[in-house]
Amino acid sequence: MGKPEFRAIIRDPRVWHLGIVYCLMTIGLYGLGFWMPQIIRSLNPSFSNFGIGLVMMVPFVVALLAMLAWSAHSDRTGERVWHTGLPPFAGGIALVIAGLVQDPLTVFFMLVIATAGIYCFFGPFWTLPTMFLAEAGAAVGFAIINSIGNFGGFIGPSLLGVVTQRSGTVSTGLVVIGGCLILCGILAVVARRYRPV
Numbered sequence: 001m002g003k004p005e006f007r008a009i010i011r012d013p014r015v016w017h018l019g020i021v022y023c024l025m026t027i028g029l030y031g032l033g034f035w036m037p038q039i040i041r042s043l044n045p046s047f048s049n050f051g052i053g054l055v056m057m058v059p060f061v062v063a064l065l066a067m068l069a070w071s072a073h074s075d076r077t078g079e080r081v082w083h084t085g086l087p088p089f090a091g092g093i094a095l096v097i098a099g100l101v102q103d104p105l106t107v108f109f110m111l112v113i114a115t116a117g118i119y120c121f122f123g124p125f126w127t128l129p130t131m132f133l134a135e136a137g138a139a140v141g142f143a144i145i146n147s148i149g150n151f152g153g154f155i156g157p158s159l160l161g162v163v164t165q166r167s168g169t170v171s172t173g174l175v176v177i178g179g180c181l182i183l184c185g186i187l188a189v190v191a192r193r194y195r196p197v
Contacts (some may be wrong), residue, residue, distance in 0.1 A: 009137045010144065012192055017115035017187065018128055019148025022186035025088055025125075026152025027159065030120050031177040032095070032111070034157040039111065039170055043104040044115070055108075059115035066116040071123035080131075081192040089185025091117020096176030099171040121188075131194045156180075 009015060031041075036059075040052050046053070047055065074083040091114040098110035126142075133141040160173040 004136075006140060009133070009140045012132075012141070013190075014132055015129070016143050016148065018125075018191065019145045021153070021184055021187045021191075022125065022145055022149030023067040023152040024180045025121055025188070026087065026116065027156035028091065028095070028114075028152075028177050028181040028184065031156030031173070031180075032114060032118065035160050035164075035170060035173070036111070039174070040108070042170060055133040058108075059112045062112050063069055065117040067119040067123065068142045074127075075125045079196050080124045081128045081189060084121060084128060084191070085185045085188035087117040087120035087185070088181040088188065089117075091115070092177065092178040092181030092185060093135075095181060097176045097178075099174030099178065114149045114178070114181070116171050120185075125188070127189075128191050128194070131191070 005179055037052050040055050041047055070083065071085065076081060094110040094113035094117065098107045100113065101107060102195050128139045129145060130138060156177065160177055161172070163173040164170045
């Protein structure tokens with residue numbers, strides 16, 4: 001790959017757009033993942049650490065099954081953009097609801113939906129850069145998107161921690177993280193206007 005092509009990929013706003021989408025997703029992924037034990041403990045303070053671990057298995061088992069089914073559906077239909085955007089949007093709404101209600105079972109059910117939404121995003125998402133990146137430039141584009149997105153791994157837990165500390169409750173943090181996922185879903189759908197190379 002020549003330098004002009006390399007520069008063109010780095011300057012491509014579509015690459016940066018998908019990087020921001022991925023960053024918003026990782027904010028939700030790591031924010032929820034790091035704080036889930038504390039969230040579950042807040043639902044039932046009598047849970048032991050072992051009990052929390054067992055309860056935490058449920059959202060991830062459901063997410064695994066949902067991710068496999070959702071990715072298979074995306075492959076069967078050949079549709080990628082809506083399959084990328086809908087899961088984080090639904091997961092974000094679930095987190096907002098979880099942050100606004102008080103019933104522990106409802107909160108837990110919303111956490112399950114949010115976790116499934118986060119993990120259903122990944123398979124279809126990584127097909128989006130191939131909509132506009134040629135084979136030679138795909139590696140560079142993937143690297144840029146991944147680099148931008150990985151900032152969310154720092155932002156998510158920190159953001160949830162700061163919001164929780166200032167508000168005095170993790171519920172407010174769930175609403176904020178949910179908002180990031182909703183925005184992620186909306187921005188992902190914008191990719192439908194991208195044209196193949």
